[in-house]
Amino acid sequence: MRPYTVGKLMSLINRIGQRELAEALKPHGIGGGGQHSYLKAILANPGMNQDKLTGEVKLDKATTTRCIQQLEDAGYVMRTVDTEDRRSYRLYPTERAIAFEPVLQSILDAYNRRLTSNLSSREVEALHALLHKVYAGLDA
Amino acid sequence: MRPYTVGKLMSLINRIGQRELAEALKPHGIGGGGQHSYLKAILANPGMNQDKLTGEVKLDKATTTRCIQQLEDAGYVMRTVDTEDRRSYRLYPTERAIAFEPVLQSILDAYNRRLTSNLSSREVEALHALLHKVYAGLDA
DNA sequence: CGCATGTGGTTGCGGATGCAACTAATCCAT
DNA sequence: ATGGATTAGTTGCATCCGCAACCACATGCG
Numbered sequence: 001m002r003p004y005t006v007g008k009l010m011s012l013i014n015r016i017g018q019r020e021l022a023e024a025l026k027p028h029g030i031g032g033g034g035q036h037s038y039l040k041a042i043l044a045n046p047g048m049n050q051d052k053l054t055g056e057v058k059l060d061k062a063t064t065t066r067c068i069q070q071l072e073d074a075g076y077v078m079r080t081v082d083t084e085d086r087r088s089y090r091l092y093p094t095e096r097a098i099a100f101e102p103v104l105q106s107i108l109d110a111y112n113r114r115l116t117s118n119l120s121s122r123e124v125e126a127l128h129a130l131l132h133k134v135y136a137g138l139d140a
Numbered sequence: 141m142r143p144y145t146v147g148k149l150m151s152l153i154n155r156i157g158q159r160e161l162a163e164a165l166k167p168h169g170i171g172g173g174g175q176h177s178y179l180k181a182i183l184a185n186p187g188m189n190q191d192k193l194t195g196e197v198k199l200d201k202a203t204t205t206r207c208i209q210q211l212e213d214a215g216y217v218m219r220t221v222d223t224e225d226r227r228s229y230r231l232y233p234t235e236r237a238i239a240f241e242p243v244l245q246s247i248l249d250a251y252n253r254r255l256t257s258n259l260s261s262r263e264v265e266a267l268h269a270l271l272h273k274v275y276a277g278l279d280a
Numbered sequence: 281c282g283c284a285t286g287t288g289g290t291t292g293c294g295g296a297t298g299c300a301a302c303t304a305a306t307c308c309a310t
Numbered sequence: 311a312t313g314g315a316t317t318a319g320t321t322g323c324a325t326c327c328g329c330a331a332c333c334a335c336a337t338g339c340g
Contacts, residue, residue: 059297
């Protein structure tokens with residue numbers, strides 16, 4: 001009675017969800033994938049360099065380079081060379097990004113609500129805790 | 141330090157998991173992504189055409205074309221033109237695929253066990269049920 | 281019949297992402 | 311200090327995937 005495994009379900013949910021989220025962000029000039037994660041991290045922690053950011057977002061540093069490039073082109077992020085270490089950049093949100101933050105948050109909230117629209121708040125909590133455990137197991 | 145959202149957790153888990161699964165399948169000439177899903181579906185239901193298969197696996201029909209192509213090249217799948225409808229192919233597992241089935245199943249089982257290695261069997265059940273609900277909500 | 285419509289499958293294109301190789305700057309041990 | 315590791319970031323290449331345009335065959339309606 002279980003047509004799909006846990007792995008397959010996550011794969012399906014994720015693919016559908018990512019597409020919907022990308023669709024919601026597109027009108028704001030923000031591409032799909034991790035871009036919104038990067039922007040959120042920069043808003044929460046201005047001045048970070050790309051390496052730290054890569055660690056926050058848990059993607060590849062090459063992906064970081066490309067997403068930051070796109071966010072910069074879209075006018076959400078500014079990069080300045082770090083005078084302490086001229087290999088690295090310090091990343092800051094632009095005015096546009098700061099003004100956009102509440103909108104971004106509302107889009108992400110709506111997305112997470114949609115993901116869990118079939119679940120009671122107790123179930124959401126349970127799912128969250130279980131996924132945390134799963135992730136902790138993989139990370140090790 | 142804010143915790144990850146449900147959406148982000150699924151994204152993280154899925155990315156790590158897909159990579160590991162692809163790694164486990166590579167020695168057998170099976171690429172990552174949905175390829176194993178297609179092979180499993182063909183083994184379970186020989187003679188299907190690609191359209192039905194696309195529905196089973198829930199991916200795009202273009203992706204089906206490419207994955208079947210790869211499975212055929214790797215010697216796991218044979219295609220014969222359907223004499224009833226010459227537009228479509230009937231898909232069959234090769235001897236190699238049939239011999240491989242138990243191995244494939246063990247790899248997928250190991251993957252799902254690894255995903256849930258931090259969870260009790262009761263928790264696995266709960267996670268499974270919750271993901272089903274989430275998926276049902278998205279599908280609608 | 282014959283053309284319009286529908287359907288199975290393929291291909292072109294673009295986006296996302298990881299790995300590996302590379303550049304430039306920094307750090308460290310001698 | 312100086313050469314070898316290390317580190318921040320970039321780029322090339324490969325894979326995966328969806329959408330849309332397209333082709334060939336099938337079906338249905340007049």
